[in-house]
Amino acid sequence: MLRTKRPAPDTAQRILEVAERLVQKRGFNGFSYADVARELGITTASLHYHFAGKAQLGEALLARYSERFSEALSVIDARPAAGPAKLEAYAELYADVLNGQRLCLCGMLAADYETLPKGMRQSVVTFFDENERWLTSILQKGREDGSLQYEGSAVDAARLIVSGLEGAMLVTRPYGDITRFRVAARGLLASLTRAGRSQAPAD
Amino acid sequence: MLRTKRPAPDTAQRILEVAERLVQKRGFNGFSYADVARELGITTASLHYHFAGKAQLGEALLARYSERFSEALSVIDARPAAGPAKLEAYAELYADVLNGQRLCLCGMLAADYETLPKGMRQSVVTFFDENERWLTSILQKGREDGSLQYEGSAVDAARLIVSGLEGAMLVTRPYGDITRFRVAARGLLASLTRAGRSQAPAD
DNA sequence: GTCTATAGGCAGATAGAC
DNA sequence: GTCTATCTGCCTATAGAC
Numbered sequence A, B: 001m002l003r004t005k006r007p008a009p010d011t012a013q014r015i016l017e018v019a020e021r022l023v024q025k026r027g028f029n030g031f032s033y034a035d036v037a038r039e040l041g042i043t044t045a046s047l048h049y050h051f052a053g054k055a056q057l058g059e060a061l062l063a064r065y066s067e068r069f070s071e072a073l074s075v076i077d078a079r080p081a082a083g084p085a086k087l088e089a090y091a092e093l094y095a096d097v098l099n100g101q102r103l104c105l106c107g108m109l110a111a112d113y114e115t116l117p118k119g120m121r122q123s124v125v126t127f128f129d130e131n132e133r134w135l136t137s138i139l140q141k142g143r144e145d146g147s148l149q150y151e152g153s154a155v156d157a158a159r160l161i162v163s164g165l166e167g168a169m170l171v172t173r174p175y176g177d178i179t180r181f182r183v184a185a186r187g188l189l190a191s192l193t194r195a196g197r198s199q200a201p202a203d
Numbered sequence C: 001g002t003c004t005a006t007a008g009g010c011a012g013a014t015a016g017a018c
Numbered sequence D: 001g002t003c004t005a006t007c008t009g010c011c012t013a014t015a016g017a018c
Helices: A011-026 A033-040 A044-050 A054-078 A081-101 A105-111 A117-147 A154-175 A178-194 B011-024 B033-040 B044-050 B055-079 B083-099 B104-110 B118-145 B154-175 B176-194
Strands: none
Touching: A011 A033, A011 A054, A011 A105, A033 A044, A033 B033, A054 A081, A054 A105, A054 A117, A081 A117, A081 A154, A081 A178, A105 A117, A105 A154, A105 A178, A105 B104, A105 B154, A117 A154, A154 A178, A154 B118, A154 B154, A154 B176, A178 B104, A178 B154, A178 B176, B011 B033, B011 B055, B011 B104, B033 B044, B055 B083, B055 B104, B055 B118, B083 B118, B083 B154, B083 B176, B104 B118, B104 B154, B118 B154, B154 B176
């Protein structure tokens, strides 16, 4: 039952890995079945055996990505850390993606949104909703235990974080300088760690 | 010499207008010469007369967009307004674009970056650089006259604004709710209007 | 400037052999 | 599961008539 190293992933998994990278780098309209097949040394006909069409492949990519992201959030949840540290860990998830010269899958697909098959559209929105929900919970708890101070509602702050990090990835990538991203992320989170420092904001 | 209404724009201009909208909605790999030609009731061969290829059309789009944006910034500069009001006016430029169901041309092209012709890549970066430069100037002046308070350098704050607004457009569009964008923009700018309220941050 | 006609390539997709 | 062979359609682009 024990596997020593990574067991050779089956073809469907390898297809998903290659396709995911291509979409994150080039966009949904910027890659083809032929690109994926070439990298794997198989034919496009084989690709169609595993994923009936590009739309189905895209939906599989989204399901996998969202699931993986949710697991990463659960890992952060399990840590005995305060609000600010959890937000930093969250931002680090994005930095890791950018470090691989990629955009967030759903950030990229948000750009491609108008051209996406219907099924994919809903999955993109759901991804953002789940991130927002998780962040809202963290922000709410942080406000209650005093580790986070911010103005406005927790959900608005959560949305600001999601869009701020997505935008920082988008704009940073052409510069090829991850520091640019980290500085933006730090600035973004700092405003939620120290805003409203005075208990009674002077209306 | 006086034109009563809008003089019928020449073909090249109409091509640019249609192509710009298509790129902002669908991305550079999500539209074709055929799409543009169909909308204008001409053929793709005519399109090639005005713009030799998709790459040249793309560069013309970027030149036009950047120029238009620079003019908008000059208009804001000319206003006798304080820092915060100028930043709000800046954010409003983005809101106007999003209101047309579009992304910022360069935000979209940043997503397509890896697949862009070389000439277009440089223009995208230059667009961000100019926005950053303008914002840095506003932020610097605002800090000097006391109308803006923020932590860190002016250029870092400028980058945070650019990426924050680009990301807010990106994430908001699938929801079709411009309020979402405005709330994010307000939150983003608020952190620059009131941050570092205490003169001596407790380090 | 705009057209018709056409080239040559690549796209996503399918049938059927192995 | 993977292949060869093939289809249809769209893509960018060009030649040359009007």
